[in-house]
């Protein structure tokens with residue numbers, strides 16, 4: 580249980596939200612009255628007078644505004660807001676009432692109950708995306724799935740793309756946030772010191788007034804952001820380690836094969852030696868990956884032998900993918916067999932890395 584007298588600052592980025600400010604602030608106040616809190620609006624010099632509306636309300640409510648001269652975007656507004664905020668707890672929320680302000684007290688309760696980071700989630704039981712089209716649901720689900728795939732530290736939450744969350748600011752001490760796109764929560768999940776993460780369900784409402792500022796361009800920003808985070812949180816380095824281990828494994832495989840058999844050996848003997856050399860390389864790769872590539876991930880069920888068993892099963896699958904690709908591309912597409920083999924190696928590598936990352940060395 581944490582000290583429940585923590586001050587909360589709600590950081591709200593705005594661009595042309597003048598019509599939404601008053602109902603937003605009133606609803607936040609109704610929800611949080613009696614708590615120690617303030618609202619910090621970070622406005623990018625909205626031409627519709629958003630900041631003037633905030634100043635009008637500042638006489639009645641604990642609200643202030645910082646105006647940035649140029650429009651530098653949602654994510655950087657939030658990061659600036661974190662720096663200026665005085666709260667022990669920080670929250671982020673949109674101004675357009677798509678995040679119902681009534682969720683704030685629930686987020687705060689969870690944080691007071693010991694969670695470091697509490698996320699308003701559309702994808703836990705009781706949450707929903709409201710009346711989105713099938714296409715938008717599909718894109719959102721795909722984007723979340725992609726984050727889970729390449730950034731394992733997002734796997735503990737169902738809605739890593741949420742724009743509404745609350746956290747203890749200590750989890751960001753010593754952490755530099757530099758979001759490429761606008762998903763600040765991804766940065767926090769991958770780089771912060773959050774240990775205990777909770778999700779509270781909510782329904783993503785329709786925009787109350789005005790229109791969205793985020794376009795399809797943000798989809799390519801999203802991919803760039805994922806790549807940048809893979810580098811910054813060590814997942815790219817993990818791929819390179821896994822590849823290096825695989826290269827040493829290939830040397831083990833070929834050397835052992837050369838030792839065990841010679842040119843005149845009958846096919847059966849060659850296949851037996853080949854299988855032995857393959858298995859030796861699998862065990863070699865496993866030990867190196869366990870000690871080196873995934874040394875931070877020894878929590879999975881089954882212990883050392885459980886992981887070894889999984890690694891073996893996946894490696895056999897990888898061999899199947901390699902041989903299948905080799906046969907298929909050479910036979911049906913008529914590709915030169917070395918080209919087919921190269922494609923097969925890449926496919927098997929991708930399979931081995933992703934499935935081991937997901938199953939053998941669970942986050």
Ligand code: GDD
Nearest residue numbers: 592593594621622623652653656673674740742791792793
């Ligand atoms: N300061 C500043 N500068 N604020 C901005 C800017 C900007 O360039 N662009 C947008 N905002 C503010 C908006 O005024 C609003 O308060 C909030 O950021 C979200 O912008 P929307 O335009 O309403 O975005 P959305 O509804 O498409 O996306 C939101 O919901 C997603 C799903 O939860 C965002 O919160 C996403 O981060 C979130 O993933």
Ligand code: MN
Nearest residue numbers: 673675677786
């Ligand atoms: Mn919105």
